[in-house]
Amino acid sequence: MFNVIYALFFRELKTRFGKNRRLGYIWVVGEPMTQIFVILSVVTLIREQTHMVVPDGISIFMFLASGIIPFFMFRNILTQMMSGIMSNLGLFAYKPVKPIHVFIARTLVESCVYFFIFVILMVLVGWFSSINVLPYHFLEVYLCFLFLVFSGFCLGLCMSILNHLIDVLKSVLPYVGIVLYIASAVIYPSWIVPEALFEVLLYNPYLHIMETLRMNYFENYPAREGITLLYPLVVNVVLLLAGLWFYYHKRQELSASRV
Numbered sequence: 001m002f003n004v005i006y007a008l009f010f011r012e013l014k015t016r017f018g019k020n021r022r023l024g025y026i027w028v029v030g031e032p033m034t035q036i037f038v039i040l041s042v043v044t045l046i047r048e049q050t051h052m053v054v055p056d057g058i059s060i061f062m063f064l065a066s067g068i069i070p071f072f073m074f075r076n077i078l079t080q081m082m083s084g085i086m087s088n089l090g091l092f093a094y095k096p097v098k099p100i101h102v103f104i105a106r107t108l109v110e111s112c113v114y115f116f117i118f119v120i121l122m123v124l125v126g127w128f129s130s131i132n133v134l135p136y137h138f139l140e141v142y143l144c145f146l147f148l149v150f151s152g153f154c155l156g157l158c159m160s161i162l163n164h165l166i167d168v169l170k171s172v173l174p175y176v177g178i179v180l181y182i183a184s185a186v187i188y189p190s191w192i193v194p195e196a197l198f199e200v201l202l203y204n205p206y207l208h209i210m211e212t213l214r215m216n217y218f219e220n221y222p223a224r225e226g227i228t229l230l231y232p233l234v235v236n237v238v239l240l241l242a243g244l245w246f247y248y249h250k251r252q253e254l255s256a257s258r259v
Contacts, residue, residue, distance in 0.1 A: 004096050012063040029117055032072050036064045039187050051131035055220040059131050065121060066217050067186040067210060071149055073114030075177040077152030080106040081160045082173065085254060092255045099254045102248060103157060113150040137216040142155055144213035151206060157243030161250060184210045191222040198224065205232035
């Protein structure tokens, strides 16, 4: 099993960036950076008009970078897992290769790629600017990254199986990432959200992870009531058990689709 995942990891890493590797590297870094700079420009203009106050020690660039890049990692784990079966149908002709191996390999690839992008970006920003890029609680921030990886795998496992077995969902599930992107307070601060709306957003388990990450990244981050990691942990465990149950009973059907 480990040898299969090891081989798939490097195969996925090679194909992840396509035939034109330079374009692939530029795109994987440029996509989140483009969003960061566009939103940074818009927020800067809004601040000049409204004199919006940001808590001390929180730069807008770091606020956006600490949300967008980790969430892109989570989102890409979902999308890569959903396309994993169709992209590797030929490999399932080999008996040792199973769909679950592809899911694990793609999760590892996306988590490694975006974690290194985040680290390299922080090093460059810290080197060339006076912005404090170091997390206030390093270990807790790292654990939140791992929590997002685990969340992406659990949700991706369920969605990839549903996406492959139920045709009507194929046109709907890809938009789940967009809904979660908006509902997880990735590009806007949660402290400006009205209380009534925030209570609705609390049903989104990934909001809890993103808020916990930022609360540990910035010393003066305004924490709101109701944020906990216990809720997303329970949701992820339920999704993982449901996904593994579906996978166990549908694994033959998933692999048999190769013929």
